[in-house]
Amino acid sequence: MTAATTHALEVVDLKKAFGGLTVTHNVSLTVRAGERRLIIGPNGAGKTTLFNQISGDLRPSSGRIKLFDRDITQLPPYKRAHCGLSRTYQIITLFPGDTLEHNVTLGLLGLRPARWQMWRPIGFYSDLATEARRTLDAVGLLHLAAHPVSDIAYGEKRRVELAVALAQRPRVLLLDEPLAGLSNTERSTVKALIASISRDTTLIMIEHDMDTALDLAETVTLLDYGRVIVDGERDAVIADERTREVYLGV
Known part of the structure; x- marks a missing residue:
């Protein structure tokens, strides 16, 4: 180097x-x-x-x-x-009504080389969902993957934000x-x-x-x-x- x-x-x-x-x-x-x-x-x-x-x-x-x-x-x-380049914010920027898995998956969609087709259900992107679950496991939140963000504690929301950033492999x-x-x-x-x-x-x-x-x-x-x-x-x-x-x- x-x-x-x-x-x-x-x-x-x-x-x-x-x-x-x-x-x-x-x-x-x-x-x-x-x-x-x-x-x-x-x-x-x-x-x-x-x-x-x-x-x-x-x-x-x-x-x-x-x-x-x-x-x-x-x-x-x-x-x-x-x-x-990836980042987290002072004020949590997650979608509270969506699940943890959905939040992390959405964070990954923008990195796809092909244009995101909004008319396709999120379940279409099964590879991204798998990556989202892997990252949630890494931050100790896989057991809450199907829960909405609004249902989890503040400290767990901080970890979800970190998961969204880390899933992008910055x-x-x-x-x-x-x-x-x-x-x-x-x-x-x-x-x-x-x-x-x-x-x-x-x-x-x-x-x-x-x-x-x-x-x-x-x-x-x-x-x-x-x-x-x-x-x-x-x-x-x-x-x-x-x-x-x-x-x-x-």
Whole structure:
């Protein structure tokens, strides 16, 4: 593998402005293939806005995004998924009236090379249903596959979201506060699932539960007011005086 292909994600001078408000200010970062990267910062620092630009939910005002050396800056979200990018969201985005299996299957339909025929029943795609059930088994929810999402606990919904993302077999996975709102037991379960994800998938995570998140991270990026303040190896970033001032409040 050449040096040019060891970068899973490159963000160069990414800027997002809404009217007269600039949310991300020329953010640049490089994430190695297989890396576990944690994005931290106070509320309003621009973390989710950065994720939205990487995933294609928001177009940057300027800058460039590359996924394994391919420029994806102008691609819509579904084409970025085809390139190997997947994500979860702060606010759960599942279909509550549909079953767990149906939710994961729907997440897979967009990756099919052929156009999805909406008039066909979901049962027509038996190969996708099989993959959905395999992924639900991997997150410990196969026994609930036929239940509607509305019937399961909040922590289980978080695991379904993770299953939807993992079923797409992403090369880069963005996790936006995957532990938010979980009990201690649920947090331990989801943390273990994240830790078990293969190194074939690069993980980039936003998380406020620092004690838990730092156990998973190798490198850390600190954002404040949409700017990168500190970036590097986990222990060095946490020990940096700027991190203590901006994030830890000491």
